[in-house]
Amino acid sequence: MEVQFADSKQSTLGLEWEMAIVDATTLEQVPGADIVLEHVEDPEHGPIRGEYLDSMIELVTGVHARAVDAEAELRAMHERVVGWLEPHGLTVLPLGAHPFGDPTKQLPRVKERYSRVFDQNAWWGRRMAVNGLHVHVGVDNREKSLTVVMALARLSCYFIGLTASSPFWVGEDTGFASQRTMMFQQLSTNGPPYRMTDWADYESYVNDLERAGIITVPGEIRWDVRPSVWGTVENRLMDSVPTTWEIGAVAAFNQCVVERISRAWEVGEPVWRLQHWLMQENKWRAARYGLAAEVMTPRGERGTVSMREGLQYWVEELGPIAEDLGCSEQLARITELAARGPSYVRQRRVWEATGSAEAVARAAVEETLAGVPRFEESM
Numbered sequence: 001m002e003v004q005f006a007d008s009k010q011s012t013l014g015l016e017w018e019m020a021i022v023d024a025t026t027l028e029q030v031p032g033a034d035i036v037l038e039h040v041e042d043p044e045h046g047p048i049r050g051e052y053l054d055s056m057i058e059l060v061t062g063v064h065a066r067a068v069d070a071e072a073e074l075r076a077m078h079e080r081v082v083g084w085l086e087p088h089g090l091t092v093l094p095l096g097a098h099p100f101g102d103p104t105k106q107l108p109r110v111k112e113r114y115s116r117v118f119d120q121n122a123w124w125g126r127r128m129a130v131n132g133l134h135v136h137v138g139v140d141n142r143e144k145s146l147t148v149v150m151a152l153a154r155l156s157c158y159f160i161g162l163t164a165s166s167p168f169w170v171g172e173d174t175g176f177a178s179q180r181t182m183m184f185q186q187l188s189t190n191g192p193p194y195r196m197t198d199w200a201d202y203e204s205y206v207n208d209l210e211r212a213g214i215i216t217v218p219g220e221i222r223w224d225v226r227p228s229v230w231g232t233v234e235n236r237l238m239d240s241v242p243t244t245w246e247i248g249a250v251a252a253f254n255q256c257v258v259e260r261i262s263r264a265w266e267v268g269e270p271v272w273r274l275q276h277w278l279m280q281e282n283k284w285r286a287a288r289y290g291l292a293a294e295v296m297t298p299r300g301e302r303g304t305v306s307m308r309e310g311l312q313y314w315v316e317e318l319g320p321i322a323e324d325l326g327c328s329e330q331l332a333r334i335t336e337l338a339a340r341g342p343s344y345v346r347q348r349r350v351w352e353a354t355g356s357a358e359a360v361a362r363a364a365v366e367e368t369l370a371g372v373p374r375f376e377e378s379m
Helices: 031-036 067-087 114-120 142-154 156-165 179-184 199-211 243-266 276-292 308-318 319-325 329-339 342-355 357-370
Strands: 013-023 048-050 056-060 090-093 132-138 225-227 233-238 292-296 304-306
Touching: 013 031, 013 225, 013 243, 031 056, 031 067, 031 292, 031 357, 056 067, 056 292, 067 090, 067 243, 067 329, 114 243, 132 243, 132 292, 142 199, 142 225, 142 233, 142 243, 142 319, 156 276, 156 329, 179 233, 179 276, 233 243, 243 292, 243 308, 243 319, 243 329, 276 292, 276 304, 276 308, 276 342, 292 308, 308 319, 308 329, 319 329, 342 357
Parallel strands: none
Antiparallel strands: 013 056, 013 090, 013 132, 048 056, 132 233, 225 233, 292 304
16 A cells, blocks of 8 residues: 655644534533534535544644634634534533543444444444544655654653543543543554654555554554644644634644754754653653653653643743744743643632532533633632
């Protein structure tokens, strides 16, 4: 199998935002995707499309040069979707996992690919009621894309910590910041990417998986970060987050990192790397502890660094690139988000104040409608 990698302008941006459809009164997840999809021209490949479950949808932007424009497009699509759902007493809940719903009550859409995931993954497939945020960034050279993949994966812990929004599962606090991360890693081919020497090496890997019957198309390789046929590197690490404000922040961070790697690659500058097993450990720590985690760095003499300290380093390091890309305001939000609390922190504040998973879901829905996080201590 020859793996395609389309021509793409360097560091352009596209976003994919998955969300559950819920009853606006009870907040239960319900099969309302068809209500949305009957309004769109192409429910399979259009900007507003169906997803794995009949109770979830996905919003997909076009290609943008600036994070602020991609954020604005998502916001406009969200408003249209809510307008279609409101007359039916429904709304959307963009979290990594529903705080109290029973995932086994959610069914896959009638589509061969989804049925295969449901059947192959058995117990896990019947509970895969999770939502993600995916960021695509254009890379203008497929060999470069493999370096970008590994460098982004080395920073996986930061993307998980910033977007972790699934601390609750079936009404229980799991103790993890991102239960979605733990669920999704059960799927075959999920996990940190493997280092490839060149594109031919990557194609050989894809063909090995195809011959073994593990995949039928390259898109079934579910690495945390992967090359995409669209000529992009796709970051799939993140939980879905409730607000477009947060999406703008992590999209800018992701875009700036990719541009930083691209510039280093172009001049032959060494790009920081981390061993596969250390990336896996950092991923677990971020899923468990969120931004409170201590994570390993490539600098052996340093050992570990706190996530917040590491994030501040990267915000400062990427500042000049953010100016070039027109996303300084969005990148600066990373500092505020880290200090005042990603979604998992805000959800636990609601839980501590109310003891109610329904109140947690309600607060997230209200944040989504507002488009900005509610950072106050109590809600």
